[in-house]
Amino acid sequence: MxxxxxxxxxxxxxxxxxxxxxxxxxxxxxxxxxxxxxxxxxxxxxxxxxxxxxxxxxxxxxxxxxxxxxxxxxxxxxxxxxxxxxxxxxxxxxxxxxxxxxxxxxxxxxxxxxxxxxxxxxxxxxxxxxxxxxxxxxxxxxxxxxxGRLDDHLREIFAAKLVKDALKNVEDKLSIIYEYAKKIGIDIEDKDGTWIAPTGWGWDKVAKTLEEKIELICSRKYLKKLNDKNFAEFLAKYSGRDENEVLKYLDEWEKTIGMxxxxxxxxxxxxxxxxxxxxxxxxxxxxxxxxxxxxxxxxxxxxxxxxxxxxxxxxxxxxxxxxxxxxxxxxxxxxxxxxxxxxxxxxxxxxxxxxxxxxxxxxxxxxxxxxxxxxxxxxxxxxxxxxxxxxxxxxxxxxxxxxxxxxxxFGSTVKTMNGFTEAYNKFRDKVVKIAKEIKTKF
Known part of the structure; x- marks a missing residue:
C-alpha cells in the first residue's frame, strides 16, 4: 500500500x-x-x-x-x-x-x-x-x-470453438495440438503431461486436459488476431477447406469481434x-x-x-x-x-x-x-x-x-483478475524483499 x-x-x-x-x-x-x-x-x-x-x-x-x-x-x-x-x-x-x-x-x-x-x-x-x-x-x-479485454475473451472462445470443429473427425487430437503449439512458440516437453505457459493476460495457464490445451493455443499470447496465417493454415488443413476461404472467413470475424x-x-x-x-x-x-x-x-x-x-x-x-x-x-x-x-x-x-x-x-x-x-x-x-x-x-x-x-x-473478469492479482502480489513481494534487505544494512 x-x-x-x-x-x-x-x-x-x-x-x-x-x-x-x-x-x-x-x-x-x-x-x-x-x-x-x-x-x-x-x-x-x-x-x-x-x-x-x-x-x-x-x-x-x-x-x-x-x-x-x-x-x-x-x-x-x-x-x-x-x-x-x-x-x-x-x-x-x-x-x-x-x-x-x-x-x-x-x-x-x-x-x-x-x-x-x-x-x-x-x-x-x-x-x-x-x-x-x-x-x-x-x-x-x-x-x-x-x-479490448472483452474482444480478447470473445476471440479466444470463438477460436477454441473453431479448433474443436476442425478436429472433430480427427482421432489423435492431442498430437496435432502438440505440434501446432510447438510451431507457435509454446515451450512444451511432454505432450501428454501438464503444459504451463503464459496466456498474455499476466498469468500462466496450467493446462492438463485437451480442452485446456486448446484454450492455451488460442490465448491472446499466441493469437492476437483471428486472421493469423498460422491459425488459418491449421484450420484449413484439418477442416478440409481452402486456405484463402478460411482466411476470408477469419478476417470477417476478426473485424466483427473487434467491434x-x-x-x-x-x-x-x-x-x-x-x-x-x-x-x-x-x-x-x-x-x-x-x-x-x-x-x-x-x-x-x-x-x-x-x-x-x-x-x-x-x-x-x-x-x-x-x-x-x-x-x-x-x-x-x-x-x-x-x-x-x-x-x-x-x-x-x-x-x-x-x-x-x-x-x-x-x-x-x-x-x-x-x-x-x-x-x-x-x-x-x-x-x-x-x-x-x-x-x-x-x-x-x-x-x-x-x-x-x-x-x-465472466471470462474476461476471471482472466483479468488473475493477471491483476498476480501482478499485485509480485509487486508486494518485491517491495517487502527490498525493505528487508535495506533493514539488514542499518
Missing amino acids: TATMLALWPNMEVFRPVAYLLNFTDGMVSYQLNPNVATSYHGSLEDAIKIYSKTQEYFKKYDEYLLWGWTIDVEKGRPNIVFKVAGNSPAAIDITRKLESLGIGTNNTVTYTVSQEVKLILAKMEGMAEAVRKGILTTKVYETNMG AGTLVAQRVWWIFFSRENKGKWLAYLISKYGLSPEQAEGILNNIDVLPASKRKPLDTYLTLARNNMTNTEFPNHQLNVLMFSRKTGFNLKKYDNAILIKHDPKIIEKLLTIEDFRKAYELTPDLADILRKVGINIEKMGLNGLKYEEWGL
Missing part, C-alpha cells in the same frame, strides 16, 4: 493545479485497490479510507506551498484521487455507492458488460446524491469499459448521456433524491465513460464523444492513433461524436450468436425496469445480460 502511494503521489502533484483550477472536475489520478480484497465491502473500504487519509495528510502540507497566496477559500489537502473499484462481484455496487457518498470518487474497472456498467453508474448517482445533500463536493468519476467492446461502450453512453436521455436522468435525480436542477446537472456532468484496454486506433476514434467521455491512452496506443490519422484519406470530421454512429446491424446479429457477447450487450430484467421507469427506450436491448452473481465468473 505504502509503495503504491509513494509511486502515485508525484503523479497527483503534476495534476494538482488542474484539480484545483477546475474544482476537482478534472486532474484526477486512479488508484487500484488491492485485488485480493476486491470482493470484500469492508476490506475495500478500509483500504480506501486508509489510503485517502494518509494521502490527505501529505497534501495538507504540500498545499501550504502550492496554494500560497491563493485568494479563493479551498479545501486544502483534498486528494485528487479516484479509487479503482473492481466490478468482479456485486460488492462493487455497495463499495462504489459508499465511497461516492463520502465524496471519494471511484473508477470502476474489470467492467466489460452493459449490466455491470449501468448498475455501477446508478450506484455512483445514488452515492453522489447523498454526498451533495450533505454539502460534500463531488469529483469527476469514471465508468471504465474494458472493451464488441465499442458496441458496449456506445450502448452504456447512449443510455445515460445522449441528448435524448440525459434530460430524463436529470429529472430522475431531482425527483428521486430531492436535488436542485444545478445539483443534478453537476452529478451527471461529473460521470464519464472511460473506454480502456484498446487494441487498435478505431477503439479510440469510434468512442469519441462531445460530453461525458474520457479516453486514456498508453503511449504506444497514442502513437498508433496518430499514425492512423496520417493515412491517406483520413478525415477526422468522420469521427466527430462518433459514439453516435449506427453500425451495421449485421455485426450485432453475428456477435449475438456468441453467448458471452449477449451477456455483455443485453440488460438484466431489473435494470430494464429501472430504465423503463426513467423513460429510456429499451426496445430490442434484450434481457439476457450478465447477472450480478455472474460478474466474477
Whole structure:
C-alpha cells in the first residue's frame, strides 16, 4: 500500500493545479485497490479510507506551498484521487455507492458488460446524491469499459470453438495440438503431461486436459488476431477447406469481434448521456433524491465513460464523444492513433461524436450468436425496469445480460483478475524483499 502511494503521489502533484483550477472536475489520478480484497465491502473500504487519509495528510502540507497566496477559500489537502473499484462481484455496487457518498470518487474497472456498467453508474448517482445533500463536493468519476479485454475473451472462445470443429473427425487430437503449439512458440516437453505457459493476460495457464490445451493455443499470447496465417493454415488443413476461404472467413470475424467492446461502450453512453436521455436522468435525480436542477446537472456532468484496454486506433476514434467521455491512452496506443490519422484519406470530421454512429446491424446479429457477447450487450430484467421507469427506450436491448452473481465468473473478469492479482502480489513481494534487505544494512 505504502509503495503504491509513494509511486502515485508525484503523479497527483503534476495534476494538482488542474484539480484545483477546475474544482476537482478534472486532474484526477486512479488508484487500484488491492485485488485480493476486491470482493470484500469492508476490506475495500478500509483500504480506501486508509489510503485517502494518509494521502490527505501529505497534501495538507504540500498545499501550504502550492496554494500560497491563493485568494479563493479551498479545501486544502483534498486528494485528487479516484479509487479503482473492481466490478468482479456485486460488492462493487455497495463499495462504489459508499465511497461516492463520502465524496471519494471511484473508477470502476474489470467492467466489460452493459449490466455491470449501468448498475455501477446508478450506484455512483445514488452515492453522489447523498454526498451533495450533505454539502460534500463531488469529483469527476469514471465508468471504465474494458472493451479490448472483452474482444480478447470473445476471440479466444470463438477460436477454441473453431479448433474443436476442425478436429472433430480427427482421432489423435492431442498430437496435432502438440505440434501446432510447438510451431507457435509454446515451450512444451511432454505432450501428454501438464503444459504451463503464459496466456498474455499476466498469468500462466496450467493446462492438463485437451480442452485446456486448446484454450492455451488460442490465448491472446499466441493469437492476437483471428486472421493469423498460422491459425488459418491449421484450420484449413484439418477442416478440409481452402486456405484463402478460411482466411476470408477469419478476417470477417476478426473485424466483427473487434467491434464488441465499442458496441458496449456506445450502448452504456447512449443510455445515460445522449441528448435524448440525459434530460430524463436529470429529472430522475431531482425527483428521486430531492436535488436542485444545478445539483443534478453537476452529478451527471461529473460521470464519464472511460473506454480502456484498446487494441487498435478505431477503439479510440469510434468512442469519441462531445460530453461525458474520457479516453486514456498508453503511449504506444497514442502513437498508433496518430499514425492512423496520417493515412491517406483520413478525415477526422468522420469521427466527430462518433459514439453516435449506427453500425451495421449485421455485426450485432453475428456477435449475438456468441453467448458471452449477449451477456455483455443485453440488460438484466431489473435494470430494464429501472430504465423503463426513467423513460429510456429499451426496445430490442434484450434481457439476457450478465447477472450480478455472474460478474466474477465472466471470462474476461476471471482472466483479468488473475493477471491483476498476480501482478499485485509480485509487486508486494518485491517491495517487502527490498525493505528487508535495506533493514539488514542499518
